[in-house]
Amino acid sequence: MPKDRAPTRIQKKNRAAILEAALNVFSAHGFRGATVDQIAAEAGLSKPNLLYYFPSKEAIHTALLSGLLDTWLAPLHDLDENGEPMEEILSYIKRKLQMSRELPRESRLFANELVQGAPRIHDALSNDLKALVDQKAAVLTHWMNQGKIARLHPHHLIFSIWALTQHYADFEVQVRAILDDEDPFEGAAPFIDTLYRKLLTP
Amino acid sequence: MPKDRAPTRIQKKNRAAILEAALNVFSAHGFRGATVDQIAAEAGLSKPNLLYYFPSKEAIHTALLSGLLDTWLAPLHDLDENGEPMEEILSYIKRKLQMSRELPRESRLFANELVQGAPRIHDALSNDLKALVDQKAAVLTHWMNQGKIARLHPHHLIFSIWALTQHYADFEVQVRAILDDEDPFEGAAPFIDTLYRKLLTP
DNA sequence: TCTTGATTTGACCATCTGGTCAAACTCACG
DNA sequence: CGTGAGTTTGACCAGATGGTCAAATCAAGA
Numbered sequence: 001m002p003k004d005r006a007p008t009r010i011q012k013k014n015r016a017a018i019l020e021a022a023l024n025v026f027s028a029h030g031f032r033g034a035t036v037d038q039i040a041a042e043a044g045l046s047k048p049n050l051l052y053y054f055p056s057k058e059a060i061h062t063a064l065l066s067g068l069l070d071t072w073l074a075p076l077h078d079l080d081e082n083g084e085p086m087e088e089i090l091s092y093i094k095r096k097l098q099m100s101r102e103l104p105r106e107s108r109l110f111a112n113e114l115v116q117g118a119p120r121i122h123d124a125l126s127n128d129l130k131a132l133v134d135q136k137a138a139v140l141t142h143w144m145n146q147g148k149i150a151r152l153h154p155h156h157l158i159f160s161i162w163a164l165t166q167h168y169a170d171f172e173v174q175v176r177a178i179l180d181d182e183d184p185f186e187g188a189a190p191f192i193d194t195l196y197r198k199l200l201t202p
Numbered sequence: 203m204p205k206d207r208a209p210t211r212i213q214k215k216n217r218a219a220i221l222e223a224a225l226n227v228f229s230a231h232g233f234r235g236a237t238v239d240q241i242a243a244e245a246g247l248s249k250p251n252l253l254y255y256f257p258s259k260e261a262i263h264t265a266l267l268s269g270l271l272d273t274w275l276a277p278l279h280d281l282d283e284n285g286e287p288m289e290e291i292l293s294y295i296k297r298k299l300q301m302s303r304e305l306p307r308e309s310r311l312f313a314n315e316l317v318q319g320a321p322r323i324h325d326a327l328s329n330d331l332k333a334l335v336d337q338k339a340a341v342l343t344h345w346m347n348q349g350k351i352a353r354l355h356p357h358h359l360i361f362s363i364w365a366l367t368q369h370y371a372d373f374e375v376q377v378r379a380i381l382d383d384e385d386p387f388e389g390a391a392p393f394i395d396t397l398y399r400k401l402l403t404p
Numbered sequence: 405t406c407t408t409g410a411t412t413t414g415a416c417c418a419t420c421t422g423g424t425c426a427a428a429c430t431c432a433c434g
Numbered sequence: 435c436g437t438g439a440g441t442t443t444g445a446c447c448a449g450a451t452g453g454t455c456a457a458a459t460c461a462a463g464a
Contacts (some may be wrong), residue, residue: 009441010431029318033234036422049442111317111373115310116231118375125379133380150400153379156393160366162373167365167409171316177327178335179357191358198352198400212411212461238452253453302421411460413441420451 006143014053017043019067022060027105030112031061031120058120065113065121068106073132075099078128081139086200089140093161093196094189100169101185107169133158149200164192216255219245221269224262229307232314233322260322267315267323268306275334275343277301287350288402290319295398296361296391302305302371303387309371317353335360351402380385 007015021042025034036057040050054060075095079088100107113121137154144151168175168184175184209217223244227236238259242252256262275296282290302309315323339356346353370377370386377386 007433010441012439026409030225030232030235031315033232033318035420037420046443047422048424048444052441055423060288108317111313112232114373114376115313115317116235118255118379122375122379125376129376130380152396153389153393156389159377159390160397161368163365163369164362167361167369171313171364173324174316174327174331175361177320177324178332186360187355187358191355193361195362195397195399195401210410210461216411237450239450248413249452250414250454254411257453259452405464407462407464409461411458413456413458415455415457418452421443421449422447424447425445426443427441427445428441428443431439433438434436 011053013024014043014045014049018045018050018053018060022064023068023105024108026061026064027108027112030116031057062120064109066124068109068119069124069128071103072099072106072110073129075133076095076136079136079139081142085143085146086197089149089200090193090196093165093192094167096161097185097189098193100165104169104172107166111166111170147202150202152199161196164195213255216247216251218243220247220252220255220262221266225270225307225311226265228263228266229310229314232318263322264322266311268326270311271323271326271330272310273305274301274312275331278334278338281338281341283344287345287348288399291351291402292395292398295367295394298363298367299387299391299394300369303365306371306374307369313368313372349404352404354401363398366397 018039021039022034024042025039028034029038034057036050037047039057039060040047043050054063071140075092078095079092111117118125133155137158140149140150140157143149144154168188179187209351220241223241224236226244227241230236230242236259238252240247241259241262242249245252256265277294280297283292315321320327339360342351342356342359345351346356370390374386380387
């Protein structure tokens, strides 16, 4: 294993290749379903070589998850309490859906983890995530009190946005099996926009 | 393996115990994450004894999935084209949410399968499921044409119902991590009801 | 009770999988 | 160049896992 000096050119390249490969494999098969050989092959490395960069399969998975958590929560983080309520929320939803479209592997990575009880990120959920959600829920409540948006349970409002947007990435096969040729996101975007416009109008 | 006569008392009991145990294990760990030993232990059988009733791990999984698919789709199947539109849809949603509450393992079993690309039920999706959804989508369209409910993309309307209701079962850990003590379904039911009332009112 | 098919099990096997290690090879830099 | 750190690999290992099998045990009808 490399010492903890500044990473060399090769280290940067290989670490990145490993994480990229791991994202493919973990998101498609879950933690248990992924094999180190598979990840190594996809990264263009031998298994021992891969384990030269990460001490274990678990370490790769952890690195991936924690590295992506911020990205994943960025849209919610960006919800601005000083902005125009309806506009802020609809733009949050738009960014969230965009994310499902552009980063479906990331979505499925988290989905896999969550469906199985989130054994490896339970802490992040009840600490970082909960704190962020509670804070934004307070903003929503404030807007409701001002009469800017309809009064609803703020947490469930956030859950509904997650559910609706991530559904298209997480259960893409199902959606595609039902929508023959149609691009799922093409129809989803206006549908979801309409939905929340109606729902949030006081 | 037992001959294909009428199943004996013992066969019935053990097959049922195996499927029940398999539901626990597969829904919690996914196909690859589940082990035959684990299922056998949970069913109170030895591994060879379990494999006396089902020829393979795969066979148990298949039997489970196909045995539960009907149950899973029953609420949608029951959507009555001759009923009162708004009432029919809201009652479908209610039953679907009830199902997530009472059968979360089943929900997660399918979720696990879907997130990973549904390798084992792809056919059922593009045949049985698609046919059912297309048929019910036509009913929704008819209601929209009659002006009984707001005009929306019928397929996405159905997807949204699935997303919102199943979210509470599939990602229960996440929901519970954020809602401290609160029963998730307690708040979800009125929220979702309000949402669709507003959305569907023409 | 006796017989026969149903049920159960301990022992076993091949394969897969995460991980190790020493030896070989490469690269950057003095 | 030469050299030492960084990188790569073939061979290997231990444990887990899906599955097999012959022998033992059990259940129920004649």
